[in-house]
Structure formats: C-alpha cells, structure tokens
Amino acid sequence: MPLTPDRVNRQVLLNARPVGFPVDTDFKMVEALVPEPALGQLLIRTIYLSLDPYMRGRMDATASYAKPVQLGSVMEGGTVGEVVASKHDQFEEGELVLSANGWQEYAISDGQGIRKLDPSIAPVSTALGVLGMPGMTAYVGLLEVGELKVGDTVVVSAASGAVGAVVGQIAKIKGHRVVGVAGVQKKCTYVTDELGFDACVSHQSDTLAVDLAAVCPDGIDLYFENVGGKVFDAVLPLLNQFARVPICxxxxxxxxxxxxxGPNGVPHLMGLILIRRLRLRGFIVWDHADSAAEFIREVGGWVRSGQLKYREDIVDGLGNAVTAFQGMLRGRNFGKLLVRVSDDKTR
Ligand SMILES: NC(=O)c1ccc[n+]([C@@H]2O[C@H](COP(=O)([O-])OP(=O)(O)OC[C@H]3O[C@@H](n4cnc5c(N)ncnc54)[C@H](OP(=O)(O)O)[C@@H]3O)[C@@H](O)[C@H]2O)c1
Incomplete structure (x- = not known):
C-alpha cells in the first residue's frame, strides 16, 4: 500500500539509551502506514500526547517499577484521542478516549485499558493533567502517603507543575500554610498570586536555604518531594519532629x-530520620488505584467550582515533542506539558 500523506502515521521511536541528558539522536522520527483495525479493534487518532518526567526513566535499561521502552519502539505516553474507525462493539467512530498510545499520530487498540471521555464535563486535555495521572498523584501523595494533618505546614517542590500545583492547592483548600519551591520568578509569582500559596522561593537563588527558612518560621511538617538534589538539602534541616516526606x-x-x-550525606540523613522520627515514603500513583473514583469526585468538584486552578503548556505538532520533553527536564515548561498532535475539535 502506498505511503500517501493521508495514510502516514508519524512515530517517535527510542533510538538510543541516553547517557545523561537526552539528546536529539536518542530519538528518531519515522513514518509508517496508518494501520487498519481488524475485527474487535479500533483505530485512534492522537489529539494530545502527555509529556511526563517518568518518560526519562523509561529510556534507561536499569531496573525500575516499570519496564523500559525497547530500543526501536515507539516512546510510551498517555494520550487523548478520537476513534476514527471501529470494528469493536463497544466503541463508535467519533468517540473521545483516554489511552496510552505513545508518541505517534495513530494507534490500533483492542479497547483494553481505554476510558471514554465526555467533553461536556471537562476539557478532554484535563484527563492527562489535573483530572488524570498527575492530579491523582498529588491527591494520593498528599492525603494518603503524606497523611496531611491539621495544622501542618506544607512545602512542595516543582510547585507550578502538573503535580505540585495540585498538591499546594489541595493543602490550601484544607486550610494549611503552603510554601512552594519553583524555578524562575514568574513561576513563583503564579504560585502565590494565582494559586494562593502563602509563599514561594526559587531554587535558582544562591540563598535558597535561608529564603526557605524565612518563609517556614515554624518548620516543615510535610514536604512533598518532586525534585531532590539541593531542594531536598534545603528542606532537610527544617523538617519538624514526625514530619512526613512523600517521595513522589x-x-x-x-x-x-x-x-x-562531596561528602556522603547518608549518615547525617539517617541520624535526622532517627532523632526527629521522620517518615520518608516513596510511592507510585498506581499503587493507589482504589482511590481513583474518590479523586475524580473530589478534585473534579474543586475544578468545576473554580477552587482549584490548572495551567497547561501546549506545544503544537509531534515534531516538537522531543524539544518540549528536553525543555521539561530543564524546567522550561510552565504547567502541564502536552503536545497537540492533531486538532482538538472540542475546543
Ligand atoms: N510517583 C509517581 O507516581 C509520580 C507520578 C507523576 C509524577 N511524578 C513525579 O513528580 C514530579 C513532577 O512531575 P510533573 O509531571 O508535575 O512535572 P512538572 O512539574 O510539570 O515539570 C517538571 C518540573 O520539574 C522542575 N525541574 C526540572 N529539572 C529540575 C532540577 N534540576 N531541579 C529542580 N527542579 C527541576 C521544573 O520546574 P521548575 O522550573 O519550577 O524548577 C519543571 O518544570 C516529577 O519528579 C515526576 O517524576 C511521580
């Protein structure tokens, strides 16, 4: 069959495993034929592709909580798309769906693990952000893993991002003092002025530790960790007795x-964990799948009422996905990063 423009499925493959920061040649854009659905299958046109930090881990071969993407395979990723052909009795042409079709323009599915979306309830893009995996990560990480308690001072890093913005706003809705840590000043201003955090400090400042201590005069009871590195170093001395640190x-x-x-910081860390009875706990959102319905009900309600705001950073065209992904790893995204792969007719 000829590869005419209307039959081209552009795909981004993992071409090489990165050594350090991912470079352009670690990815490869190829053109394949748009596949035909067989009986029991549907063909989905990608509208939005979600770009998320976890994808960096999938590019490595090292053991993790999920299998790596194989060299030469399509990069994995959550997608919102439209059913453009269906030979499946539960899906019709024109329906909008949440699936994980990866970095490509079209994909075949047997319907497993796909959720239908109703654009009259919320913009379909939110299924990848505030009402999707990142939003649920914030919700379960703060409330279940972090066990948010009355009177807690909460600090969250990557505070203007997909997860961090939701963490801080939920804590504000529940009446807490909330401090964000973010990169550039415009992100900090957004976090305080638009999202209502009590304060926000920049990790790009040479005085990060002093700045953070100044806005946490009573210490920190719950630190939602998105970043590590020097932000964690600045937080650690401020953690109160019995503080909780969900490691997201x-x-x-x-x-x-x-x-x-530099010196090995583990003995000092172990000492503080013991003396201050700290609880550091790693988590993966899917371990908390039982909370999905409660998350949608509660956070969906706050989004609908305008109590909880969200911001999307939308990049047009699959051809710009690699640059956008690299930018996210350097803090260049401002809000939930999405690629608009094809037209969203619902907007
Ligand atoms: N455990 C789970 O199940 C789970 C699920 C989803 C996400 N996550 C994790 O949650 C975190 C946030 O994810 P997200 O989707 O909300 O991404 P995001 O915050 O929307 O985007 C990533 C942000 O990280 C910050 N960043 C990047 N490099 C940094 C560095 N070297 N030092 C400090 N900050 C840096 C940047 O913000 P600034 O410009 O403000 O620095 C960047 O905008 C990530 O670590 C991700 O892996 C975990």
Missing part, C-alpha cells in the same frame, strides 16, 4: 551519570 519524584537526579561530588 526526584527530577534533579534523572540525568545523573554518577553520584554527586
């Missing part, structure tokens, strides 16, 4: 090729 991510370390220079 450590993006500052994702491109590390060797351990950081």
């Amino acid at each position: 991510g450590r993006i500052a370390n994702y491109n590390m090729t060797s351990p950081p220079e």
Whole structure:
C-alpha cells in the first residue's frame, strides 16, 4: 500500500539509551502506514500526547517499577484521542478516549485499558493533567502517603507543575500554610498570586536555604518531594519532629551519570530520620488505584467550582515533542506539558 500523506502515521521511536541528558539522536522520527483495525479493534487518532518526567526513566535499561521502552519502539505516553474507525462493539467512530498510545499520530487498540471521555464535563486535555495521572498523584501523595494533618505546614517542590500545583492547592483548600519551591520568578509569582500559596522561593537563588527558612518560621511538617538534589538539602534541616516526606519524584537526579561530588550525606540523613522520627515514603500513583473514583469526585468538584486552578503548556505538532520533553527536564515548561498532535475539535 502506498505511503500517501493521508495514510502516514508519524512515530517517535527510542533510538538510543541516553547517557545523561537526552539528546536529539536518542530519538528518531519515522513514518509508517496508518494501520487498519481488524475485527474487535479500533483505530485512534492522537489529539494530545502527555509529556511526563517518568518518560526519562523509561529510556534507561536499569531496573525500575516499570519496564523500559525497547530500543526501536515507539516512546510510551498517555494520550487523548478520537476513534476514527471501529470494528469493536463497544466503541463508535467519533468517540473521545483516554489511552496510552505513545508518541505517534495513530494507534490500533483492542479497547483494553481505554476510558471514554465526555467533553461536556471537562476539557478532554484535563484527563492527562489535573483530572488524570498527575492530579491523582498529588491527591494520593498528599492525603494518603503524606497523611496531611491539621495544622501542618506544607512545602512542595516543582510547585507550578502538573503535580505540585495540585498538591499546594489541595493543602490550601484544607486550610494549611503552603510554601512552594519553583524555578524562575514568574513561576513563583503564579504560585502565590494565582494559586494562593502563602509563599514561594526559587531554587535558582544562591540563598535558597535561608529564603526557605524565612518563609517556614515554624518548620516543615510535610514536604512533598518532586525534585531532590539541593531542594531536598534545603528542606532537610527544617523538617519538624514526625514530619512526613512523600517521595513522589526526584527530577534533579534523572540525568545523573554518577553520584554527586562531596561528602556522603547518608549518615547525617539517617541520624535526622532517627532523632526527629521522620517518615520518608516513596510511592507510585498506581499503587493507589482504589482511590481513583474518590479523586475524580473530589478534585473534579474543586475544578468545576473554580477552587482549584490548572495551567497547561501546549506545544503544537509531534515534531516538537522531543524539544518540549528536553525543555521539561530543564524546567522550561510552565504547567502541564502536552503536545497537540492533531486538532482538538472540542475546543
Ligand atoms: N510517583 C509517581 O507516581 C509520580 C507520578 C507523576 C509524577 N511524578 C513525579 O513528580 C514530579 C513532577 O512531575 P510533573 O509531571 O508535575 O512535572 P512538572 O512539574 O510539570 O515539570 C517538571 C518540573 O520539574 C522542575 N525541574 C526540572 N529539572 C529540575 C532540577 N534540576 N531541579 C529542580 N527542579 C527541576 C521544573 O520546574 P521548575 O522550573 O519550577 O524548577 C519543571 O518544570 C516529577 O519528579 C515526576 O517524576 C511521580
């Protein structure tokens, strides 16, 4: 069959495993034929592709909580798309769905693990952000893993991002003092002025530790960790007795090729964990799948009422996905990063 423009499925493949920061040649854009659905299958056109920090981990071969993407395979990723052909009795042409079709324009599915979306309830893009995986990560990480308690002072890093913005706003809705840590000043201003955090400090400042101490005069009871590195170093001395630290991510370390220079900080950390009875707990959102319905009900309600705001950073075209992904690992995204792969007719 000829590869005419209307039959081209552009795909981004993992071409090489990155050494440190991912470079352009670690990815490869190829053109394949748009596949035909067989009986029991549907063909989905990608509208939005979600770009998320976890994808950096999937590019490595090292053992993790999920299998790595194989070399030469399509990069994995959550997607919102439209059913454009269906030979499946539960899906019709024109329906909008949440699936995990990866970095490509079209994909075949047997319907497993797909959720239908109703654009009259919320913009379909939110299924990848505030009402999707990142929003649920914030919800379960703060309330279940972090066990948010009355009177807690909460600090969250990557505070303007997909997860951090939701963490801080939920804590504000529940009446807490909330401090964000973010990169550039415009992100800090957004976090305080638009999202209502009590304060926000920049991790780019040379005086981060002093700045953070100044806005946490009573110490920190719950630190929602998205970043690691020097932000964690600044937080650690401020943690109060019995503080909880849900370890959600450590993006500052994702491109590390060797351990950081300097003295080994583990003995000091172990000492503080013991003396202050700290509880550091890693978690993966899917361990908390039982909370999905409660999350949608509660956070969906706050989004609908305008109590909880969200911001999307939308990049147009699959051809810009690699640059956008690299930018996210350097803090260039401002809000939930999405690629608009094709037209969203619902907007
Ligand atoms: N455990 C789970 O199940 C789970 C699920 C989803 C996400 N996560 C984790 O949650 C974290 C946030 O994810 P997200 O989707 O909300 O991403 P995001 O915050 O929307 O985007 C990533 C942000 O990380 C910050 N960043 C990047 N490099 C950094 C560095 N070297 N030092 C400090 N900050 C840096 C940047 O913000 P600034 O410009 O403000 O620095 C960047 O905008 C990530 O670590 C991710 O891996 C975990």
